[in-house]
Amino acid sequence: MSDGEGPGAAAASGGAPWACMLLEGTPQERLADLQVTLATRPAGSDLDRRDDRGRLVSVILDGWACRQVSTLDGRRQIVGFIIGADGQAGTWTAPSGEREPVVRTLTACRVLTLRAGVLLALAQEHPQIGARLARSAQIERSRLHASLFNVGQRKARERIAYLLCDLAERASAAGEGDGGFWLPLKQQDIADALGMTSVHVNRVLQRFRAQGLVQIRKGAARIADRAALAQLCDYAQVAFDE
Amino acid sequence: MSDGEGPGAAAASGGAPWACMLLEGTPQERLADLQVTLATRPAGSDLDRRDDRGRLVSVILDGWACRQVSTLDGRRQIVGFIIGADGQAGTWTAPSGEREPVVRTLTACRVLTLRAGVLLALAQEHPQIGARLARSAQIERSRLHASLFNVGQRKARERIAYLLCDLAERASAAGEGDGGFWLPLKQQDIADALGMTSVHVNRVLQRFRAQGLVQIRKGAARIADRAALAQLCDYAQVAFDE
DNA sequence: CGCCGATTTGACGCGACTCAAAAGCCGTGG
DNA sequence: CCACGGCTTTTGAGTCGCGTCAAATCGGCG
Numbered sequence: 255m256s257d258g259e260g261p262g263a264a265a266a267s268g269g270a271p272w273a274c275m276l277l278e279g280t281p282q283e284r285l286a287d288l289q290v291t292l293a294t295r296p297a298g299s300d301l302d303r304r305d306d307r308g309r310l311v312s313v314i315l316d317g318w319a320c321r322q323v324s325t326l327d328g329r330r331q332i333v334g335f336i337i338g339a340d341g342q343a344g345t346w347t348a349p350s351g352e353r354e355p356v357v358r359t360l361t362a363c364r365v366l367t368l369r370a371g372v373l374l375a376l377a378q379e380h381p382q383i384g385a386r387l388a389r390s391a392q393i394e395r396s397r398l399h400a401s402l403f404n405v406g407q408r409k410a411r412e413r414i415a416y417l418l419c420d421l422a423e424r425a426s427a428a429g430e431g432d433g434g435f436w437l438p439l440k441q442q443d444i445a446d447a448l449g450m451t452s453v454h455v456n457r458v459l460q461r462f463r464a465q466g467l468v469q470i471r472k473g474a475a476r477i478a479d480r481a482a483l484a485q486l487c488d489y490a491q492v493a494f495d496e
Numbered sequence: 497m498s499d500g501e502g503p504g505a506a507a508a509s510g511g512a513p514w515a516c517m518l519l520e521g522t523p524q525e526r527l528a529d530l531q532v533t534l535a536t537r538p539a540g541s542d543l544d545r546r547d548d549r550g551r552l553v554s555v556i557l558d559g560w561a562c563r564q565v566s567t568l569d570g571r572r573q574i575v576g577f578i579i580g581a582d583g584q585a586g587t588w589t590a591p592s593g594e595r596e597p598v599v600r601t602l603t604a605c606r607v608l609t610l611r612a613g614v615l616l617a618l619a620q621e622h623p624q625i626g627a628r629l630a631r632s633a634q635i636e637r638s639r640l641h642a643s644l645f646n647v648g649q650r651k652a653r654e655r656i657a658y659l660l661c662d663l664a665e666r667a668s669a670a671g672e673g674d675g676g677f678w679l680p681l682k683q684q685d686i687a688d689a690l691g692m693t694s695v696h697v698n699r700v701l702q703r704f705r706a707q708g709l710v711q712i713r714k715g716a717a718r719i720a721d722r723a724a725l726a727q728l729c730d731y732a733q734v735a736f737d738e
Numbered sequence: 739c740g741c742c743g744a745t746t747t748g749a750c751g752c753g754a755c756t757c758a759a760a761a762g763c764c765g766t767g768g
Numbered sequence: 769c770c771a772c773g774g775c776t777t778t779t780g781a782g783t784c785g786c787g788t789c790a791a792a793t794c795g796g797c798g
Contacts, residue, residue: 321641323641323642323644323645330649331645331649333640333641355641391633394637395633395636395637396596398640398644399565399575399597399640402573402575402640403573403575405644405647405648405691406573406647406688406690406691407571407572409786410786440743440744440745441745442744449648450787451786451788452744452745453746453747454785454786454787456746456747457746460746472795651754652753682777683776692754692755693754693755693756694776694777695755695756695777695778696753696754696755698777698778698779699754699779702778702779714763
């Protein structure tokens, strides 16, 4: 989203989740000992951030999820998408009583859960893991800045174009290489991520299709005219400096 | 912004900047040795993030500043305000080539600058400093989430109300205790932080004044009817959980 | 087949942007 | 002391993007 080096670089940096390092670098019996759990959650479920014994950290191994903040009156803001196998963790917990957005699965997800304390210990044991965590935090912060710019400064059409470019880059880095990729979002999700109505998202997407910019059907998408889409929103053109 | 415990808690947690810990805990000659610099920057200047010798980290000791992302066509998004003496650092640097928002002063600021490497070393030497840095990062992330929600989900009037509540809480925690506080923002700054036009900011503020909610004049503000303002935007009512 | 959620489509209205110009507020210099 | 640019804040009029409300169509799925 913010490192504009293209799919290749993204694949190199984010492709192999640090969770794999953890799984491979640690003997099986040790994992059981540490109470590391691997489960499959259905779409639309919220990941727990703590259980009776303390804080938990989750890692999405595959599938899509999002972080979201919502209010009682039904408003929902998605503050970030999590694409399995891109190395991001779920809760990456706050030490004090900070209120955190919920992580909600958008598709079925294989998710690894471990205790916050255990993760800390592992991070100290394997400095690479710690580094990965730090880097994940950086990337996420960068994405937040980009999202805020997107929602605050661009208008509907540009916002969607940007989101599509961004997701395309991330998703295709973690998957197939042709222009097409796996996009399991409802229009309502896109709307909630971009601060607009699903009705309006629909209309914009329709226009994009009519113009031959994208093809979206049933959870899969394909950027037909990437250049045009990127140009529409100045993708990777944001001057973060000055 | 996100820890809804009121001014008291904010004062306790963020009031004493970790930079003071650094300044007090380290002998003078050592500081010089580490190339720690203390300078006063005028309003409207961007803080350097690196010099010829490497990455820099800045700490705003007093005054106001903001982090902003801007494009060549003049659009600007303020992604966060920095209020001197609330313990936040300036650049809090990214390890890799991530593009970062600029920190720009909004008033004259006393700013402490040190090398990223030196800060790292200090953090290891004084674990309290490391903890403070981690906590700062957390708070900032939390604020980003809240801002994204604010810009994405609320409408103009609510956005401004929220921003005012938030800034009032932060600013008065670091300053005077009566309802009034130091608010050196141009309407254009507020607009750029909230993703709206300065014209519209003006109109909304005008309405607020007419309704007796706030008083703003020449860099100083006073929340006249805090309850009403808070209720207008559900301040501290956001259900971060579910 | 019938239900339910997601996508579409249409009509309508308001909020917020745009364009433009006036008015207030300095600091500066004649 | 007042005139003079350069900001910022105000104010007005006109417009359009996007939200709102509502109903129809399209698919899956039991």
